[in-house]
Amino acid sequence: MKISNFLVHILFAALLGTILFVPDRVEVPSHVPFIAVAAAAELVIIALHKKENVRDIGCVIFIFFEVWELFTSKLVSVSSYLIPSPENVLDIYITDRQLILQNIITSTGFLAAGFITAVLLGLLLGVIVGWYKGLREIFMPIVKVITPIPPLIYSAYLVALLPSFRDASVAIIFLGVFWGMFLSVIFTVSTIDKKLVDSVAVLNLSQPSIFLHILLPYSLPSVLARLSNSISVAFMVLISAEMLGGSSGMGWYIKYSTIYGEYDKTISGIILIAVYVTVLNVLINKLKKVLVAWDNPEEA
């Protein structure tokens, strides 16, 4: 047995020892949430202990926690205003939970409306434009000009143009995701293998059947491959928009707390966004496995 296999557990034990037995030199809220988070990380590591990289990642996390704890509550005599202790940051999730939840719901609503509309419309229109050469020749050059425009450029104008900030946010997310998706699907469908087209043609399918049973499933792997990137773009655009002119949402929460110097809230907001995007990406990967189970991984 190599010591490196146990290192992560030794580091966890050391962290627990530090939290519980090294006296705090500044006043911090309850240690319980921080211990709970560290214990949850340890349990995940134990569950996935066969994966070496999980142990290595665990080591990095516990070292980071240790340093964070030591330099914000155990070794310093004055509470740092700019770098709050882990206890302070985690305490925000309890004391400010209602406001956080409300802002997450707001951001999720914006994101879902803009993102889902953009993906579905990009897929649908992309398939139609990609399939008909005449449409493709008209739209491809236009789309190629529009796609590289950074979506945030529209934000000030859209806030002025549209009746509410909600509409403007949804529109910005839509523009951030739609053009890339549309162009990608047009390209996928326009480069469809001639042999597949022949196989379809001899079955004498109707046009709706070709779109539904052939072109949509054919385009799905490339759409799903773009989805992780698209959701990151959408989230970045949304948070930026909320920070620029919103009155709710996670972007607004982080900006608001920073303005008032509540950096424990700022950091808790940033961590929450990281967790949120990670969860979304995990869900997208699950979706990929279900929707394109037919795609041969060796050919991908």
Next chain:
Amino acid sequence: MAAIEFKNVDFRYSNNKDENILNNVSFKIREGEFVSIIGGSGCGKSTTLSLLSGLNRASGGAVTIDGKTVTGPGKDRGVVFQHYALFPWMRAKRNVEFGIKQVLKADKRTISEKADRYLELVGLGGKGDLFPHQLSGGMQQRVAIARLLAMEPDILLMDEPFGAIDAKNRVALQELLLDLLDREEKKRSVVFVTHDIDEAILLSDRILFMRDHEIYRDLKVPFDRPRSREEITASNEYHEFRRELFDLFYDNDIPGQKEAEESKRAKVGKFSIGSAVGAVG
């Protein structure tokens, strides 16, 4: 009824009108006849099949089925290609069902039972839930054959369907096709494009040999049906007929190629089956 006729058919691509891909091609195929088209690469055999399937239209002359000009794909014809024989996003059974649905308006249960029956027939009962990438190349072509037969077309069009399959599985698929067609009550006309001489002899009633975009020879296969590979390959007639086709392939061809093929044949042995003339095809 499904009698096929090519009458003085020419074909040129619209973007290259100077080059004839088919040049004054004429032949007839009787109802229930199995005809293979063989020839070297670029001789026009796949184009002939594409005109018959309706994927392309003749530039001159007429392609008719039972006297009616072919203007596009139709339910009376079923096609199997070498590539994309199946849709990769549909499970094996769904591929068969999808084919059936295009020609038969029936409830889900009837279609499902029919798909199961045909999968069973090609030896893939119980494999219906697998995706094409989970099946070997030979199994995929079996599913394609099941779909083709389940659609019950009058005419089967097969464009090198076993071309990408290894020798052992190719033999098994040839025998399966032979067996299925012999067992069927309804005698279907089959047009089969291949560049494998042995495959053409085993399966066909007639062989059309194409060269330089024309039908160069129309040969009757001298064996009755039902036939078995063992019996026909043991006869002298088989080897004489094979030699005749072999000479057609290499007549006026690349110098040295014929000798190379003969030397390869000598090494493989007299009764080697499925020796595709890939060097030419």
